[in-house]
Every structure is written in structure tokens, then in C-alpha cells.
Amino acid sequence: MNCVMCGGNAIAVTERKRARYRHETVEVSREVFRCKSCQENFLTPAQAHSYVCVVKDEIRKKHGLLPPRRIAEIRTKLGLSQHELEELLGIGPKVVVRWESGKVIQGGVQDSLLRLLEREPRILEDLRQIQQRRSSEQKEYASSHCHAADPMACAV
Numbered sequence: 001m002n003c004v005m006c007g008g009n010a011i012a013v014t015e016r017k018r019a020r021y022r023h024e025t026v027e028v029s030r031e032v033f034r035c036k037s038c039q040e041n042f043l044t045p046a047q048a049h050s051y052v053c054v055v056k057d058e059i060r061k062k063h064g065l066l067p068p069r070r071i072a073e074i075r076t077k078l079g080l081s082q083h084e085l086e087e088l089l090g091i092g093p094k095v096v097v098r099w100e101s102g103k104v105i106q107g108g109v110q111d112s113l114l115r116l117l118e119r120e121p122r123i124l125e126d127l128r129q130i131q132q133r134r135s136s137e138q139k140e141y142a143s144s145h146c147h148a149a150d151p152m153a154c155a156v
């Protein structure tokens, strides 16, 4: 690999790096290319991507949160699609998708709920009832507060 700054010979090295994620700092190992001539460090797109993943993994470990593959495993065991799980937990669209791809880290409450569902799959039925109740309350609210021709237009 040639150095992006001086064109010199750069080799892959592993370094310890203090990384910030939101309001937190963790220390991780990451691979970078280091130029033997000018000592410049640089990351390939693959290294940059893997660095971001390693930082998020470290944050999850620090807080004792489920890794993405475990979330997918629990959801699959429950026989739910990503969308169905989002509806049941009352969270926004694509949130579970992002948890499972590792892009976004789930909060502590959501993590506990996922673990609870794994231990006691029967509470799935209770969650379904809660979700139905919530959905009908939302519709009721929308129809009593909306004067547009199409009530669903302002339900969102």
C-alpha cells in the first residue's frame, strides 16, 4: 500500500485508540496503514468500517447489551419479522433492522424486553394485545383531532 500523503511504503499496523461514541469514550484496537517514510496513518474504507463496528461492539460490551446477532436470533426464535418486532415494541420503522445490522445500539429497556421475550415467549401474546390497544387508541385520537378529509393523513 502506498502512502496517501507522500507515496511512500505503508504497512498495516495494529494500534490502541481511544474512541468517542456519543458521550462515551472506549479504548479499542484497530488496524491502520502507517507510512514508513512520513509516519502518516490512514485507513482504507474497509478498515474505517471495521473500526466503527469495533467501537460499537465495545460500547455494547461495556453496558452488557446484546450483540446484533443475538437480537436476530431471539427474533427468529419468536417467529417475528423485523417489522413485526418494531410494531410490538412500539418503536419506529427500521429500528430493529438497524439493531441487527449493528448500525444502532438498543437502549437498556429494549434490551431487557428482548431478553424477557426470550425467557418467556408467552408474553408475546400480552405484547400483541398491548400493541392492538395502543393502535386503537391512536386511531381514536386521530379521528377526534383531525378535520381533514382523510383522517389517516394527519394520523402520522
Ligand SMILES: [Zn+2]
Binding pocket: 003, 004, 005, 006, 007, 008, 035, 036, 037, 038, 039, 040
Ligand atoms: Zn507517507
